[in-house]
Every structure is written in C-alpha cells, then in structure tokens.
Amino acid sequence: MRGPMQAVATKLKGRRGDSVLFEDIGFTLGRGEALVITGPNGSGKSTLLRILAGLLGADSGTFSLLGDDGTALPVADYSHYLGHRNAMKRELKVSENLAFWQSFQGAESGEGMPIDEAIDQVGLTGVAHLPFGYLSAGQQRRIALARLLVSSRPLWLLDEPTAALDKRSDRLFADLVRAHLETGGLAIAATHQPLGLDSVRALELSGIHSTVSDGTWA
Amino acid sequence: MIALIKRDLAIATRSGGAAMLGVLFFLAVVAVIPFGMGPDLNLLARIGPAILWIGALLASLLGLDRLFQADREDGSLDMLVMQDWLSLVLTLFVKSLAHWFATGLPLVLAAPLLGLLMNMSATSTGAVMLTLLVGTPAISFIGAVGAAVAVVLPRGGLLVSILILPLAIPILIFGVSAAYAAVTDPDPFWPPFMILSAIALFFAALGPVAAAAALKGASD
Numbered sequence: 272m273r274g275p276m277q278a279v280a281t282k283l284k285g286r287r288g289d290s291v292l293f294e295d296i297g298f299t300l301g302r303g304e305a306l307v308i309t310g311p312n313g314s315g316k317s318t319l320l321r322i323l324a325g326l327l328g329a330d331s332g333t334f335s336l337l338g339d340d341g342t343a344l345p346v347a348d349y350s351h352y353l354g355h356r357n358a359m360k361r362e363l364k365v366s367e368n369l370a371f372w373q374s375f376q377g378a379e380s381g382e383g384m385p386i387d388e389a390i391d392q393v394g395l396t397g398v399a400h401l402p403f404g405y406l407s408a409g410q411q412r413r414i415a416l417a418r419l420l421v422s423s424r425p426l427w428l429l430d431e432p433t434a435a436l437d438k439r440s441d442r443l444f445a446d447l448v449r450a451h452l453e454t455g456g457l458a459i460a461a462t463h464q465p466l467g468l469d470s471v472r473a474l475e476l477s478g479i480h481s482t483v484s485d486g487t488w489a
Numbered sequence: 490m491i492a493l494i495k496r497d498l499a500i501a502t503r504s505g506g507a508a509m510l511g512v513l514f515f516l517a518v519v520a521v522i523p524f525g526m527g528p529d530l531n532l533l534a535r536i537g538p539a540i541l542w543i544g545a546l547l548a549s550l551l552g553l554d555r556l557f558q559a560d561r562e563d564g565s566l567d568m569l570v571m572q573d574w575l576s577l578v579l580t581l582f583v584k585s586l587a588h589w590f591a592t593g594l595p596l597v598l599a600a601p602l603l604g605l606l607m608n609m610s611a612t613s614t615g616a617v618m619l620t621l622l623v624g625t626p627a628i629s630f631i632g633a634v635g636a637a638v639a640v641v642l643p644r645g646g647l648l649v650s651i652l653i654l655p656l657a658i659p660i661l662i663f664g665v666s667a668a669y670a671a672v673t674d675p676d677p678f679w680p681p682f683m684i685l686s687a688i689a690l691f692f693a694a695l696g697p698v699a700a701a702a703a704l705k706g707a708s709d
Contacts, residue, residue: 324571347571356564362503363496374492376568 276339277301278426278457283332285318292318293476296332300472305448305458310476316461317355319476320430323459324352336426350426351376355434357415361404365390365414368403373421382423389420394443408435416447427451429460493580494587500559501591507552511592512599514551518544519603530608537607538617538668544603545596545621546661549628550653552592554646556584556636557704566640570704577704581697585633586626593625616671616678620685624664627689630696631656637703659688 277299284294292315300306308316321327323334325346336344359368369386384392390399393413398406406414412435419427427448433441445465448458501508522540523533560566569580597618604614635653639645663685670676 324567326567326571345573347573347576352567352571354564354567356562356567358564358568360496360500360563360565362500367496367499371492371496372568 277337278334278459279337280323280334281332283319283322283334284330285315285322285327286330287315287318291330294330296474298472298474300457300459302455302457303452305452305460305471306474307471308459308461308474308476309463314476316476317430320352320428320459320461321354324350324428326352346426349424350428351419351422351424352428352430353415353419353432354430357411358418359403359411359415361402363403364400365395365403365406366399368414369417369421372418376418376422376424383421384423386417386421389417390414392420392447393417394440409437409440412436413440413443416444419451420447425456427456427458427460429458429462431461433462490579490583493583494590497584497587498591501587507555508591508595511548511551512595515544515548515596515599516603518547520606523606534608534610534613537604537609538613538672539665540607541600541603541609541617542621542624542661542665542668545600545625546628546657548596549593549625550632550650550657552588553629553632553636553653554639554649556588556633557640558636558645561640566704574701574705577701578697581633581637581700581704582630582693585630585693585696585700588633589626589629593629596625597621610672613668613672616668620664620667620682623682623686623689624660627660627685627692628653628657630689630692633696633700634703637700637707640704641707656692660685663688 279299281297282294283296285292296319298306308319310316318327322329323346334346336346336349338344358372359365363371366386369389373383373386383389387399390396393416395410395413395417398410398414403411403414412432416432429448433444436444448460451458519540522536526532526536557566560569570577572580600618600621601614604617609617632649632653635649636645638652639648642648663681666676667678667681667685670678670681
C-alpha cells in the first residue's frame with residue numbers, strides 16, 4: 272500500500288461552545304500502528320475524530336499525514352471516516368451502495384477489494400442483492416465497515432465502529448483492523464473494544480471540561 | 490462523479506422518491522386553474538405560459554430541502570464535505586445536476602400536456618418548454634445554496650423556499666417574458682431568452698461554490 276508513513280497531531284485543542292473538551296493532544300502514528308481513544312461520554316472522542324477528518328476546525332493545533340518522503344498528504348484523500356451513521360442509502364441495494372462508494376472514494380492510494388469479497392469479509396455473504404434498509408442494525412454496521420475495504424485508504428478514522436455489533440462481530444471487526452494494520456495501514460478509533468494488538472496505543476480523554484479563560488466568551 | 494448521478498437518480502426514482510412528487514404537484518397546480526378561472530378559452534391561452542411557469546417554479550422549490558438533508562441523515566454528507574474545496578464544489582455541481590434530472594426535467598416534459606389544459610398554441614407550448622429547459626436548472630443550482638444553508642435545520646423546507654424565492658424571481662420574469670415574446674408579435678424573443686440563459690449559467694457557476702461554503706461552515 273502506498274501512502275503515508277506517519278500521522279502526526281500536535282497540540283490539538285477542541286471545544287464545544289465555551290467549554291474546552293481537550294487540549295494539548297499530540298501523537299505520532301507510524302505504519303501498522305493504531306491509536307484507541309477512550310473516555311466517558313461527552314469527553315470529546317467524536318469531536319477529536321471529526322477534527323482529524325477535517326470536518327471540524329481545531330481550536331488550535333495541527334494534524335497532518337506525511338508521505339514516505341516527508342511531504343504532507345491531503346487527509347481527505349487518504350483517510351476513511353466512519354461516523355455514528357452508516358452513510359448508506361436504505362433504498363439502494365447493498366451492492367449498489369458499496370459500488371457507489373468504491374467509485375466515489377476510488378483510491379489515490381491503491382485498489383480496494385471487490386465488493387463481493389468485502390461483503391464476505393464482514394461475514395454477510397449473500398446479502399448483496401438486498402436493499403440496505405432490509406438489514407438489521409448490526410448487519411448495517413458491518414456493511415458500513417465493508418465500505419472501508421472496497422476502496423483502499425491508509426488511515427482509518429473510526430467513531431464507535433462496534434456500536435450495534437454482537438460479540439462475534441466484535442472479533443470480526445478486530446480482525447479487519449488487524450489485517451489493515453498488517454498491510455501498512457493506520458487506524459485511530461474511539462472504541463472500548465480491545466483490538467488484541469501490541470502496536471495499539473491508548474489515548475484517554477479525561478472528560479473534565481474546563482471553561483475557556485481567554486476572554487472570548489466572558 | 491457519474492456514480493453520484495446514477496446513485497441520486499436511482500434514489501429519486503425508487504420508492505418514496507422525489508421525482509414524481511414535483512410533477513404531480515405541477516399537474517395539480519395547473520389543472521385547477523381552468524376550474525377556478527372558468528371556461529374562457531382565450532383568457533386561459535393568454536395566461537397559460539405564466540401559469541405553467543409559476544407551477545413549475547413552485548414544484549421545483551418543493552423537493553429542494555431534501556437535496557442535502559437525506560445525505561446528512563444517513564451520514565453520507567460527511568464523506569462529501571470531507572473532500573477538498575475543488576472536489577466538493579464539483580460534487581455539489583453534479584448533485585444539483587442530478588437533482589435537476591430527477592425533478593426539473595420531468596416538469597419540462599410534462600409541460601406540453603399541461604399546455605393542452607390551458608388551450609395554448611403549439612408555438613406557445615414550445616416556447617414554454619424551451620424557457621423551462623433553460624430556467625429550471627437555474628432553480629436547481631441556486632436552490633442548492635438554500636438547501637445547504639438550511640441543512641442543519643430539522644424542518645428547513647419552508648425556509649429554503651423563502652430564501653430561494655427572491656433569487657428565483659428573475660428566472661421567472663425572464664422565463665415568462667421570453668415565452669410571451671414568442672407568441673406576441675412585436676416583442677423580440679431573443680433578448681429575454683439570452684438573459685435567462687445568462688442567469689442559468691451564472692447560477693450554475695455561483696451555486697455550487699456558495700453551497701460548498703455553507704456546507705463547510707455548517708458541519709457540527
């Protein structure tokens with residue numbers, strides 16, 4: 272897999288309204304490494320992930336992906352973001368949904384796997400022809416995970432990826448992430464699911480909100 | 490980008506899609522006019538182009554609020570907004586175009602049938618179709634801006650219409666005057682039609698950029 276060697280965050284600070292959720296967040300991830308973000312509800316896990324994905328502006332600090340030669344790569348083109356919602360259309364068939372994302376997020380960083388294979392990988396062989404809306408919540412979540420497979424992007428940003436998944440699917444998810452890391456990918460996930468890997472680092476958000484004291488809101 | 494057009498068209502034409510809704514509304518608006526006005530054929534023929542245009546304008550505004558809201562509800566919008574500026578603008582251009590294919594084009598195609606109800610001549614109907622063909626994309630492109638501004642509001646439908654209506658008024662004015670000019674003799678057809686085309690091109694260029702700015706700013 273081509274793509275970034277490193278994901279580097281420095282001094283990230285995020286806030287919601289006038290309360291600072293976190294500040295001074297910094298980490299460096301290399302190939303095959305994962306970062307697991309934990310913390311109580313409301314501690315800013317989703318906010319941090321959305322900042323990393325570029326969907327929210329950080330209050331201060333930077334996040335960048337560096338290529339093999341040290342040049343900065345656009346995060347948007349090299350990362351998959353999986354949020355709380357599945358980004359699939361209920362009206363369309365599973366295969367149509369995945370085909371759309373495969374084509375739309377067609378990788379600058381390498382080929383993804385064929386759609387049928389991705390569906391097999393998440394353990395749902397035979398559902399390709401069903402409308403997405405027919406699937407159960409857990410199955411829908413697994414198809415959402417399959418989206419990460421059909422186009423290959425090195426950095427995975429996962430927000431509660433195992434929500435609605437049963438125990439077996441939890442393990443399946445851990446296997447998918449492990450396989451991704453083994454091919455040189457990177458992953459940053461807000462999850463309580465142990466990934467069973469040596470190269471996983473943890474980042475705990477305290478959830479203690481401090482009020483901004485710089486006077487902007489005073 | 491072709492994939493995006495295909496996806497949006499597939500959604501619009503399947504169950505609960507917006508494609509038929511606009512046409513049916515258009516049909517309803519225009520079909521009740523002769524009953525309200527009475528059977529004066531000359532009067533109907535005279536107001537026909539204006540009624541068709543007003544009906545098409547209202548029908549175009551009808552489904553606009555769903556343009557981005559459906560994508561926001563299922564999370565797809567995040568993936569679209571994540572892209573860099575240029576790709577996002579291009580994406581929104583394509584989405585607006587797909588929206589026009591699904592909701593605007595059927596209105597153009599339904600116009601001759603409704604022209605019949607209004608006792609309009611063939612020339613007059615043709616002129617309305619031609620001006621709608623140019624004018625309805627303009628409504629879709631500028632409508633995308635309103636849809637993007639109101640995307641975070643749970644019931645933004647009415648707001649979208651109110652935001653967009655003032656901007657759609659020039660489209661209506663020049664569309665109707667070009668359609669009339671085609672049948673009333675001394676009035677020239679081309680000047681209002683050219684201005685209508687210019688508005689359509691201007692909105693096609695401006696709409697996606699403004700909508701992109703609104704969506705980037707609206708992420709929460």
